[in-house]
Amino acid sequence: MKEQLTKIYENATEDLAKxxxxxxxxxxxxxxxxxxxxxxxxxxxxxxLSDEDKRVVGSLANEITQKLEFALKEKHEEFYKKELNEKLxxxxxxxxxxxxxxxxxxxxxxxxxxxxxxxxxHSLGFSVVPQxxxxxxxxxxxxFDALNVPKxxxxxxxxxxxYTEAENVVLRxxxxxxxxxxxxxxxxxxxxxxxxxxYRNENINARKNNFFHQIEGLYVDKDITFGDLKGVLxxxxxxxxxxxxxxxxxxSFFPFTEPSAxxxxxxxxxxxxxxxxxxxxxxxxxxxxxxVDPNVLRGVGIDPDVYSxxxxxxxxxxxxxxxxxVDDIRLFFxxxxxxxxxx
Ligand code: DAH
Numbered sequence: 001m002k003e004q005l006t007k008i009y010e011n012a013t014e015d016l017a018k019x020x021x022x023x024x025x026x027x028x029x030x031x032x033x034x035x036x037x038x039x040x041x042x043x044x045x046x047x048x049l050s051d052e053d054k055r056v057v058g059s060l061a062n063e064i065t066q067k068l069e070f071a072l073k074e075k076h077e078e079f080y081k082k083e084l085n086e087k088l089x090x091x092x093x094x095x096x097x098x099x100x101x102x103x104x105x106x107x108x109x110x111x112x113x114x115x116x117x118x119x120x121x122h123s124l125g126f127s128v129v130p131q132x133x134x135x136x137x138x139x140x141x142x143x144f145d146a147l148n149v150p151k152x153x154x155x156x157x158x159x160x161x162x163y164t165e166a167e168n169v170v171l172r173x174x175x176x177x178x179x180x181x182x183x184x185x186x187x188x189x190x191x192x193x194x195x196x197x198x199y200r201n202e203n204i205n206a207r208k209n210n211f212f213h214q215i216e217g218l219y220v221d222k223d224i225t226f227g228d229l230k231g232v233l234x235x236x237x238x239x240x241x242x243x244x245x246x247x248x249x250x251x252s253f254f255p256f257t258e259p260s261a262x263x264x265x266x267x268x269x270x271x272x273x274x275x276x277x278x279x280x281x282x283x284x285x286x287x288x289x290x291x292v293d294p295n296v297l298r299g300v301g302i303d304p305d306v307y308s309x310x311x312x313x314x315x316x317x318x319x320x321x322x323x324x325x326v327d328d329i330r331l332f333f334x335x336x337x338x339x340x341x342x343x
Contacts, residue, residue: 001042001049001057008038009064016071022079029072039065109343110213110332113320114195117215120239121193124232126217129194133181136197140168142177147256148295162199171199175216176256179292179311182218183300188307189221195316206328213316220292220302220309226259229289229310237265237286241323246272248283257290257311268322284322287314 012032019025032038043061046054107115118128144156155161155173162171178194194216202208219228230249237247245265252262265286267278274280289312294304317329324343326332331339 001045001053002060004042005039005057005060005064008032008042009068012068013071016075019075019079022076022083025072025076025079032068033065033072039068103337106341106343108332108340109320109324109326110316112343113323114213114215114316117236117240117314117316117319118193118195120236121215121217123239124235126191126193126219129178129182129192134175134178134194134196136172136199137164138170138172138177140170142180143170143172143174146180146296146299147176148293148299149255153255158201160201162201172196173200174198174313175214176311176313178216179218179256179296180300183220183297183302185301188302188309189219190309191219191221193217204330206330209317209329209333212329215314215316217312218292218309219311220297220307222307224291224308224310226291226310229291229312232310233263233287233289233312237263240319241265241268250285252288252290254288254290256293256296258293260288260290263287263289265322269325286319286322287312289313 012028015028015031016025019028030037034040039061043058046058046061049057140156143161144153149155161173164170175194175196175198178192178196182190182192182194196214196216197211198214199211200208202210204210219232234247237245245268247266248264249261250264252260254260262285264283266272267275267282267284269275269277270282272282274282278284289310292309292311297304297307297309317332320326320332321329
């Protein structure tokens with residue numbers, strides 16, 4: 001039995017010498033030291049020996065298994081360190097390498113300009129109408145009829161307005177229809193603005209695109225006067241362009257306002273002397289406005305003898321072009337990073 005033990009130990013040592021991985025070691029452990037391992041088989045037979053032999057063989061068996069356990073543990077540690085080192089070598093991170101560059105996104109100039117204008121009107125007491133009151137696909141009723149635009153008005157021509165397959169449905173050519181949505185079924189006071197996209201069947205050039213953005217405004221209440229209109233729009237321009245810019249209100253016409261005006265700001269390029277940007281006039285047109293036509297109020301069930309109001313509309317591209325000296329409207333839409341990253 002002693003010889004048997006020694007033989008098994010030699011075999012185990014040989015196996016261990018051939019081992020190359022933690023896996024091999026665990027196999028050896030299973031083969032020799034587990035419950036069904038070779039040493040245990042021998043220990044089971046100890047009971048057939050004399051007491052004296054039991055003691056001798058037993059202690060030899062213990063000594064040998066302990067030696068083997070110790071050798072396995074050492075090898076295990078050795079392989080563990082080796083395998084870990086290899087893994088670390090493969091996964092090594094070179095902290096001196098330059099990082100991967102991810103360009104930073106930014107808010108589009110039209111978005112930031114819209115946000116700026118909206119926040120100015122917020123500070124003047126206007127709130128933004130809900131999106132459903134400002135649809136881009138609109139009926140002729142909201143885009144024209146309810147705004148007092150005559151049936152034969154040139155703006156209704158297919159050359160100016162995009163018509164759809166559906167009868168009376170257009171891509172809106174102005175945000176003014178939002179005024180009607182804002183007034184329908186509501187009682188004044190109404191003090192709202194509505195930013196959004198509009199579409200026109202234009203030949204595209206540096207000044208015109210076939211879609212652009214407007215911000216519509218409306219204030220209806222008792223005793224609203226042209227003085228209120230001037231006060232609000234002058235304050236808006238003062239905040240947007242800076243306090244030193246003179247403005248002027250020029251007589252104009254829109255079907256849905258009476259009287260109507262266009263507002264000019266002193267040219268920001270030449271400060272009124274006259275240059276290419278202002279076509280030599282010294283002034284830049286920034287928005288249209290007027291007192292809401294009584295016909296429009298009547299159409300939405302608001303009594304023009306009790307209430308009055310003013311409305312205004314401005315082009316976001318135009319306001320951004322004037323403030324940031326952008327000389328081509330197409331720059332807003334062709335996604336050229338060299339342009340976009342300047343703002
Ligand atoms: N809708 C007009 C346009 O597209 C702009 C405008 C003018 C809006 C006068 C108004 C207004 O609300 O009162 O040219």
